[in-house]
Amino acid sequence: MYKKVGIIFEDATNTHTAAYYSLVAAMANQAELIIMAKTLKNGSQTCLRYKNRIEKFISECEERNINIKTVHYEQLTLNNIEHFVKNEDIDIVFLPLDFDTIKNNRKLQIVINKIKKLTDVKFAIVKAVHMVKIHHSKVVLVLDKKISSIKDWGDFIFSLNELFLNKLTLMYLTKEKEDELPETLSKLVHLLEKNKIYIEKLILKGISGKKINLEAALRNFDLIVMGISKRSPIKTIFFGNLMLDVLKESPCNVIVFKT
Template sequence: MTDHPFKKILVAVDGSFHCNVAARYSYLFAQAFHSKLFVVTVITKDMNEKAEKSATYSITRIIDEARVSGIDIEGVILKGDVIEAITRFVKENKIDLLISSTRRPQKERRYFVKSVTSSLMSGVPCSVIALRISHPGRSLRSKKVLVPVIGDGYRDKERADIISPIADRFNSNITVFHVIELSSSGIKRLEKLEKDKLTESGEKKIASFMKELRGRGIHASEKIVTGSKVRDEIISEASHHKYDLIILGTTKRNIIKRVVSGNPVEEILRDTPCDVMLLHFK
């Protein structure tokens, strides 16, 4: 066992391609934190025999793969409602980190809001990593990682903890990205000195996070840009510079903010050209 807070990690799978990729990401953390990994599937009432078999087979396959990598892993099959069963298991087994994939259950529906993963994120008493797999060709080969910092630092230490094994494993180039939001006409009127001042303020905002990364031997580069919409700048950066992974922290935005300015996380998940790792710490 480990000294790291994430002593027990749970990865939820359902036999789908996405969950299997999420499970492979979980090996990374289990290895880095020397944690015990639980791979859990929930057999629900509406599952047909084929889906049930696929979920069960998925567990066997993941256990085999993880054991090859020397991970202490245990497979668990639960029955009942997915959210209730996993929440109960997390509480009973004092799980520290839950890893799950988030995907579009139906065309045109939201990826994240009201998804199983988002419900788990708000319901379970542990930290959650939600993965959205968009580009299987770049999954689990995170050479270029984009870490947007929206607003002030969000759980800098924990976030750096999650980035560290990825950077170590893939020798990744980490870019910490901060967008200073201004109206498009405001941006056009900015002169260099004003931009410099804004960049300085942006650097201050990400300073503590950069320090945490440096403390773990990660030499991340920082990029401060001005833009009219954070979401657009993140997607544009990821598209132009061909990132393999975006690691994004998510907090519970209050309802008014969500209504007024939309949900950037939802928008990023919908439009991302690469995989996204959503972090939610408790």
């Protein structure tokens, strides 16, 4: 489980959703919540709005008796995020994606590649579509048979259980028609059900981001949770990238988990 949870507190409205997810994870693990914030230099409207958002979030944490620490940086760059993660010895970091990054293929790929290189820390990359809708009644977990660690995924799902209240849909996409989950996913399901999280299994033929987004829209999912793509930038150019397609076009919130 996690001892330290981090949140990159950007000056954007979608940060609130990622911050709430980090709060839920900190509560579940009784962990310290460490906020990476920008240093405020002047009293402009933007700075005041940013300060108010942080103060409101800190108040929400204090109401839940969460131990908080705030670390300030001049800018919230990827290099600073790397420094923040290593300096504070954080177990998992929640990183909100702004809409400009999501729509810019090159910028999004740079962010993802940088995060993949940070091997000693887990990341939860958050895209927010519903800014206010935080308690999710329908959550889909999209995984393939090559998940890196059953334990890591179990810990992550347990940490966010308050969001979906013991009920998940597991979507497994296959190239060929299959009737059963692969062994790795069956073990994860067993682990979750052993801890009283009910899993509805959904096995679908056809592997694409478009398929995931379509199913999410048709089934009215509130949140898609999936793993980070291991595909290289070169392969992405030639073969596409399912994760990036989901992030760009999803009809609901998305969390991309990097173990």
